[in-house]
Amino acid sequence: MSTYQDLLPVATEAVRRAARAMRQGSPGVLTLKGDRDVASELDFAIERDVRAFLAAETPDIGFLGEEEGDSGRADLRWVLDPIDGTANFLRRLPMCAVSLALVHQNNPVLGVIELPFLSSLYTAVEGCGAHANGQRITVSGVSVLKDAIVAVGDYAVGPDADAKNAMRLAVAAQLAARSQRVRMMGSAALDLAWLAEGRLDAAITLSNHLWDMASGVVIVREAGASVVDRHGNAHDSTSQETLAASPLLMPAILDLYRSAAAEVGAA
Incomplete structure (x- = not known):
């Protein structure tokens, strides 16, 4: 077999x-x-x-x-x-x-x-x-958000784009205030591959399809990253969002996400 x-x-x-x-x-x-x-x-x-x-x-x-x-x-x-x-x-x-x-x-x-x-x-x-x-x-050793370069996924288009983008804009504002730099590459696979290689320190994608995320998730996990959903639960194919970072940086990423969610009243 x-x-x-x-x-x-x-x-x-x-x-x-x-x-x-x-x-x-x-x-x-x-x-x-x-x-x-x-x-x-x-x-x-x-x-x-x-x-x-x-x-x-x-x-x-x-x-x-x-x-x-x-x-x-x-x-x-x-x-x-x-x-x-x-x-x-x-x-x-x-x-x-x-x-x-x-x-x-x-x-x-x-x-x-x-x-x-x-x-x-x-x-x-x-x-x-x-x-x-x-x-x-392996993922980078960056452990504090002020030293981190963070990739974010594309803004939403299509139905309910304005509502979906309220959360994306809140996350971007939090990152602008707290991280070293924010990057939007336009490819979720590339974001996760570069995170696995240590070129990026975290990646946040708020609208997922299995084909967008699955390959990058296993690669970045095997490189030592933590990959979770918005609740901090282990990411799988049913997750609606992807938060990925080194284990040392993940608490700050989750805190940032929760702060953004509180701003827009998201669950």
Whole structure:
């Protein structure tokens, strides 16, 4: 019986296929997904190629893609974001990623993220540590918020965007007053990969989809981070938000989040 570690080469090859397509292809026709949200023709093409590749290599594992949904079993499945940061990709900004995870029930157990235009490949398997381009990585040792560089997720678009952004704006205001610097990269996978590598000290994302977060969560956990929801409970695929930081910094991140929530009257 294969272990998760045995599946890492397959996952890595799947992500490399997708990354090559990003480097060599063009966006093609754009499809409107909602208010100020689009998918490119290349998003769909990459997802279909990876789905077919993994179905051939691992026929007993299900698949969930951002663009075309579920196929196969749901208790063990690959989860793909074919282009995480499509808006950046369309503008030729290099902060975009391919993100693939293996999720067992509600927990990611394997993750591969490639940043195709930044020559970086991040991998992790539960219990085996996290690596960037084959080298072991760990989170930073920053323990106080005034010394921390913190990434935040994109502002909301679409229905109820104003209400959702009230919390995002409150978090940003708290960070502006208390952290060293705030960064918005436009790719959740990149945020978590850079946190795992120690380039960032914390990451806060307040609107989650499984394909956005699963791969980065296992990578950053294996690099030594704490990853929780807004209540401080361990993050899993049902969590609606992601707060990630080194264990030493996490109490300050949770305190900041709670202060922002009190400002806007959020639960």
